[in-house]
Amino acid sequence: MEFIKEEREDVKIEEIIVKREDAEEQTDLKPFVCDQCEKSFSSRESLNTHTGSHCGEKQHSCKLCGKTFPLKQYLDSHMSFHAGVLSFICYECEKGFKLKSTFKKHMLTHFIDGFFTCQLCGRKFNTWGYFERHRRVHTGEKPFSCQQCPKTFARKEQLKLHMRVHTGEKPFTCQQCGKSFAQTGQLKIHSTVHTGEKPFICQECGRGFSQAQNLKIHMRIHTGEKLFICQECGKSFRQLGGLSVHMSIHTGEKPYSCQQCGWSFRVKTNLTAHMFVHTGEKNFTCHVCGVSFRAKKTLSSHLRIHESSEREEFTCRPECLID
Template sequence: MSIHTEETQLKMHERIHTEEKPYKCSHCDKRFSRTRSLKLHMRTHTEKKIHSGEKLHTCDQCGKTFLWASSLKSHLKVHSKEKPHSCSLCGRSFSELHNLKAHQKIHTGVREYMCFECEKTFMTATHLKRHQRIHTGEKPYKCSDCNKRFSLSESLKSHERIHTGEKPYTCEQCGNSFRQKAQLKVHMSIHNGEKPYTCDQCGKSFAQSSKLKTHMNIHTGEKRHECDQCGKTFLWTSCLKSHLKTHSKEKPHSCSVCGKSFSHLQNLKIHQKIHTGVREYMCFECEKTFITSTELKQHQRIHTGEKPYMCDQCGKRFRHKDQLMVHMSVHSGEKAYHCVACRKSFTRLTSLHKHTKSIHSK
């Protein structure tokens, strides 16, 4: 290799870090770091492809068409399952050489692409470009149904399933389907009981890392978001936003069957199952069915014996949060439920109902 060639390659590589893009498209002003990239881009502006939408290369197995022969050649490997490029370290195979090269960086630990905003490093230029959208706020992918925009193409694809109702990920054990692969993975923990995320302070385990993160706030006691109307504090802004609807009495989501209104869409969806009779969550211990996964989870504690809610004054444990709250009145002496007829007070709502029925309904 000549010195001139080496200098040229070095200069081209340095543009990754400097982000210099000296080659500009005369049609749309998009810029590129290499002449080859510009030439490839220019093809998108040819009359044949931009106006007629002609795609010359057709897959004879599934009928899918492509603009370039190279794209068709790459696609055909999907049908043949051909993966000629193998990693010498772990044996994993890939259909494309560039995918193998990207994979090998996992073993070498090389992360040559750095974000100049936060100095985070990445293995590929593609990963860096995706990350940079956090800083730029760029959201190039738009939903054609509701115009909501996304920074990642896969986020758009997942979102579009809300409109189409598509749920491609199905649980083989119970048949429940999900829009996202991650949702299926979380759901599977119901069947296998796997809880890989453990709190290092109390030993409680969780199926999801997000649940562990939420739980950790119990130990720190941190509540940053305060309601300016009643002073109640919350761990998350979303919880505060939800709480504020109790003051405004806002209930924008109405049931088309009975007219009952709800402040949250998910509550309306749960309510609608009362009309449809759908009880899709089943306990595999006793085959009892439930409308929501939350109800199933609470029920399963009968079989597992789990009592996650503990009284910090006497150590007594409970299966449900509301049971703990009722119990706490034993220590505080608080009687929060008042009879409107005689002003007698009770620690439990059930006791108030029983009193009203036996004394005032006669």
């Protein structure tokens, strides 16, 4: 009997050692450990939430029934029972649930033949995570919010990419010119600058574009669509940039200044054209008579003379030589 007793004690000791080893392995995966109960967590936020459960004083009280809770989030969940709020709605059968855990259990009833099937479009998914992410395509739900700006996103990965706007991180670098970008898609679009590729073709006029968005904006020329309207005078524009430039007429703002003479301009292109006055450059040349001009619009006005059908033979006017 004494031998059996000692053997049982050895077994108990081995069980304790195994439990401790398992706890140590778990702690390695979950490095944040509670000082009071030694429970471990994968993030500090989860640990902070847990430590509130050890507080002897329950500060968050329900005003309807008097029940108290150590954490506000527990009180918020409890209040949904009084309000009858069904926070989680199954769009497969429209049944509602107050708790996410109950909702998840219910969703398993729709796991048929190893797939979750979308009733709106018929697509099938073998995991709940992919199915839930797809569901937001139909609902428009964007649960991931940026803490630095009002933008929201349907997927966590999209928020992660967006955060590079605030951090300035640009991990994707062009091998030809060294320019860096926050997203691989931006690098791909940029590479067309070097290749000259313009895969997006306008079916109306045949003009090519390197980006689909540029083609979309270009199509407004053919459709006459002008989405951006000035709130001051009602004038409309095809592009937001056009409206922004136009607004300077109302504000009187002229942000582009000549460093040589101090003249200011509303549009950067006007400053560029003005600089030819100082440099003497005349880059716009008439292909008919060879006269050169500083501004493209001056050349365009000059070309109307050649296009006139009133003269069979043409001699350039003296004023053309003065620009």
